[in-house]
Amino acid sequence: MKKIIFLDIDGTLVNDNGVVPESAKFAVQKARENGHLVFICTGRSKAELYEDILDIGFDGIIGAAGGYIEVEEEVILHETVDPEDVRHLVDYFSQHGIDFYLESNGGLFASEHCKKHIRSIIDKVIEANPQAKAEVEKGILPFHDALIEGENLLRDDINKISFLGSDIPIEKISEEFGGKFNIIPSTVPIFGENSGELSVPGIHKATAIVKLLEHLNMDRKNTFAYGDGMNDLEMIQYVQHGIAMGNAKEALKLAADDLTDTPDEGGIFNSFRKYGLI
Structure with a gap:
């Protein structure tokens, strides 16, 4: 069957x-x-x-x-995410120094320091596992290279938002956005503690x-x-x-x-x- x-x-x-x-x-x-x-x-x-x-x-x-x-x-x-919720998120994450990228079917739109932050994560992975360098470059670098910088982040075509770890506890992020998003912590472990993703509620x-x-x-x-x-x-x-x-x-x-x-x-x-x- x-x-x-x-x-x-x-x-x-x-x-x-x-x-x-x-x-x-x-x-x-x-x-x-x-x-x-x-x-x-x-x-x-x-x-x-x-x-x-x-x-x-x-x-x-x-x-x-x-x-x-x-x-x-x-x-x-x-x-897609309500544009007003995108605005709220962009303002909050920017104010609190949280690096993030907005996901749409047309591209991945990175905050100011996000791409550099992800490159540093990749470099640390390679440094810790030099024998995996070729595989990391094949598997993870295409994601890094696809990130688009310098675009307007106030968009109406956003499916989901991913954010990297920071000093802001995931609990505080959940308090800020719990009524507007599904909040799932640590969906990409290498992004670090307090990282996660925000998706459309329900x-x-x-x-x-x-x-x-x-x-x-x-x-x-x-x-x-x-x-x-x-x-x-x-x-x-x-x-x-x-x-x-x-x-x-x-x-x-x-x-x-x-x-x-x-x-x-x-x-x-x-x-x-x-x-x-x-």
Whole structure:
């Protein structure tokens, strides 16, 4: 029977250096050959889905943490942040020295010091793991290079906002924006303590999966999902088979139906084989 599989990207489909293991590519392609549907289900916006990921081949995209759904290039949902909430966020983050970037389908728009901050993070990762230099440059540098500086940040096409760690506690950020955004801490661990993302309230990966299943006329009992972070929680809880990666947050592992290995240990491939998807 045809199954539908939802894959988070960072820490799930790709490893810590942003590279897709060959075992995961093979698993996705083989599952589709076997008649199953495979969808990206990520916090990333479409502008962050680079060729090395899309060229694997997928049946569609859930992006922006559930705010965007695309099926065979047909857009069936696209939620954006209220421009007044964007203004509030830009003013607050700028005032408090929090580096951030605004995510739209047309690009990633960085605050004044954000790109330099991310470059310093990448340099520290390479310094700590010099043997991973080539992989880091392949996996993470394209994201850094795609960041657009110097543009007007007061925009009406924003899907989601990601922010880097700072001295401002995540609790204080939650107090400021809790009524206007979903606030998920530490979605990209290398961004540091007090980092996270802000997305459209009432929208998450599971709400998008519900809408997509209705569109495809498919049943929840045929669903699988794989993730590692807390923005995967609702997705993992909703699907029939919610599977946490070996590197997942402990709270996600506790909520999952099953565990698999890390990306570099063949987590996707091993689980697909376990469940007869390949």
